[in-house]
Amino acid sequence: MDAKQGELRVLMFPWLAHGHVFPFLELAKGLAKKHFHIYFCSTSINLDSIKNSLNNDNNNNDDIPIELVELPLPSLPDLPPHYHTTKNVPPHLRPTLMRAFQMSAPAFSDIIANLKPDLLIYDIVQSWAAKAAASQGVPAVFFATSGATTFAFVHHFFTHKSWDNFPRQSIWLKEFERKIIDNERKTFPVRDPADGFANGVFDVSKDVILMKTCRGLEGQHVEYLSTLCGKKIVPTGSLITFADNQETGGSEIMEWLGEREEGSTLYISFGSENYLSKEQMREIAIGLELSGINFLWVARAPAGSEVSLEDAVPEGFLERAKPRGLVVQGWAPQAAILAHPAVGGFMSHCGWSSITESLYFGVPVVALPLKLDQPMNARLVVEVGVGVEVARDEEGGIDGNGVAEAVKEVFVEESKEGLRSRVREMSEKMKMEGEEAFGEIAEELTKVCARK
Numbered sequence: 001m002d003a004k005q006g007e008l009r010v011l012m013f014p015w016l017a018h019g020h021v022f023p024f025l026e027l028a029k030g031l032a033k034k035h036f037h038i039y040f041c042s043t044s045i046n047l048d049s050i051k052n053s054l055n056n057d058n059n060n061n062d063d064i065p066i067e068l069v070e071l072p073l074p075s076l077p078d079l080p081p082h083y084h085t086t087k088n089v090p091p092h093l094r095p096t097l098m099r100a101f102q103m104s105a106p107a108f109s110d111i112i113a114n115l116k117p118d119l120l121i122y123d124i125v126q127s128w129a130a131k132a133a134a135s136q137g138v139p140a141v142f143f144a145t146s147g148a149t150t151f152a153f154v155h156h157f158f159t160h161k162s163w164d165n166f167p168r169q170s171i172w173l174k175e176f177e178r179k180i181i182d183n184e185r186k187t188f189p190v191r192d193p194a195d196g197f198a199n200g201v202f203d204v205s206k207d208v209i210l211m212k213t214c215r216g217l218e219g220q221h222v223e224y225l226s227t228l229c230g231k232k233i234v235p236t237g238s239l240i241t242f243a244d245n246q247e248t249g250g251s252e253i254m255e256w257l258g259e260r261e262e263g264s265t266l267y268i269s270f271g272s273e274n275y276l277s278k279e280q281m282r283e284i285a286i287g288l289e290l291s292g293i294n295f296l297w298v299a300r301a302p303a304g305s306e307v308s309l310e311d312a313v314p315e316g317f318l319e320r321a322k323p324r325g326l327v328v329q330g331w332a333p334q335a336a337i338l339a340h341p342a343v344g345g346f347m348s349h350c351g352w353s354s355i356t357e358s359l360y361f362g363v364p365v366v367a368l369p370l371k372l373d374q375p376m377n378a379r380l381v382v383e384v385g386v387g388v389e390v391a392r393d394e395e396g397g398i399d400g401n402g403v404a405e406a407v408k409e410v411f412v413e414e415s416k417e418g419l420r421s422r423v424r425e426m427s428e429k430m431k432m433e434g435e436e437a438f439g440e441i442a443e444e445l446t447k448v449c450a451r452k
Contacts, residue, residue: 026239043084142205216429237434263344281312287403362427
C-alpha cells in the first residue's frame with residue numbers, strides 16, 4: 001500500500017503494552033481519516049492483535065491507509081516471541097523485555113531509513129527513537145497515553161525536587177505510594193535517563209505534545225503542564241477502543257448483565273497487567289458481602305502464579321455470592337461492560353485507559369490504585385467529583401469495611417445522585433471533545449511537518 005500524493009506519512013511507534021498499543025491504533029485510525037498515511041510499528045504478536053482489530057472494524061479496511069511494520073526484537077533465551085508484549089510476559093521478565101526493546105534501536109533506525117516518513121509519533125520509554133528520527137531529518141512528536149495530571153505532577157517533581165508543593169493540593173502521594181514509585185524506577189531499566197519519569201521525553205518532541213485526555217476532565221492540569229514543558233498540549237480525546245470486544249467469550253457476561261437492574265452492578269477489574277495479593281482479594285470479597293451490591297469481578301493472575309481467587313476469599317464466598325455476583329477468570333469485554341446500563345460503578349486500579357473508559361460511558365469510579373500513575377489518577381477522579389477512593393492504612397493495606405463504605409457511597413448513600421449527575425456531565429463533555437479533536441490534531445501535525 002503506497003501513500004497517495006499529498007498524504008503525510010506518519011510512523012507510529014508505541015511501547016509494547018496493550019494499554020499503549022490500542023490508543024496509538026485509535027489515533028492512527030483518526031489520522032488516517034484526515035488523509036495521513038500511517039506506518040504502525042510493533043512486535044509480531046502485537047501486530048496480530050492489531051490485525052484482528054482492523055479486520056473487525058466496520059470500515060472498509062482497503063480504504064484505511066494503515067501499514068503494519070514489524071519491529072524485530074533480538075532473540076533472547078528467556079524471551080520467546082510470544083513474550084514480546086507486556087500482556088503475556090511474566091512480571092519477572094519485564095525488565096528483560098525492556099532490554100530487548102532497547103536493543104532493537106538499530107533495527108528501528110533501519111525502519112526509518114527505509115520508510116522515510118514525514119513524522120514519527122513515539123511513546124514514553126523511547127526518546128531514543130525520537131533522537132534516531134531527528135538524526136535522519138524526521139521530526140518526532142510525543143504521544144502520551146497517560147493523562148495530564150500525572151505528567152504535570154511528575155514534571156513538577158523533577159523541576160522543583162519535591163512531591164509536596166504541587167499547585168493543586170488535591171493531587172498528592174501517600175508515603176507508601178512514593179516508595180512504590182521509587183522501587184518501580186529502580187527495577188525498570190531505561191536506555192536514556194530522559195525516558196520514563198524525567199522531563200527529557202518532552203524535550204525531544206517537536207513543538208507539540210499529543211495527550212490522551214480531554215480539557216473537560218483535566219483542563220487546569222493541561223495548562224500547567226504546558227507551562228512546565230513549554231510546549232502546546234493537544235488533547236486527542238478519550239480514544240476508546242472496542243478491540244477487546246472482538247474476542248470470543250463475552251456472551252455469558254453480557255447475558256448475565258442483561259438480567260440485572262439498571263445501575264445495580266459493580267464492575268471490578270484491575271487491568272491485564274495488575275494483580276492483587278491474596279489479602280487484597282480477601283478484603284474486597286468481605287467488602288462486597290458487607291455492601292450487598294451486585295458485582296461482576298474479573299479476576300486475573302500472572303502467568304505461572306499459584307494465586308487464585310478461590311483460595312484467597314473467605315470460605316463459602318463464591319457460593320453465597322452466586323445470586324448476585326459473577327466471577328470471571330481471565331478476559332472480559334471491558335468497553336462493552338462499561339457501556340451496559342446495568343453497570344453503576346467500576347472498582348478500578350485507575351489505569352488511565354480504564355478511567356477514561358469509565359467516565360466516557362458515565363460510570364462512577366471506586367478507586368483502588370496500585371502503582372505508577374494510578375494514585376494520581378485516583379486523586380483526579382475524587383478532585384473532579386466523579387469517583388471515590390477506598391481508604392487505606394499507612395502501609396497501603398485495605399479492609400473489608402473500607403471497601404464496603406466506598407461501594408455504598410456510589411450505590412447507596414444519598415450523595416450518589418450528585419456523583420452520578422457529575423459523571424453524566426463529564427461523559428457528555430468527553431464525547432463532544434472526542435468528536436472535535438482530530439481537526440486540531442491534524443492541523444498541528446501538518447504544521448510540524450511543514451517546519452522540519
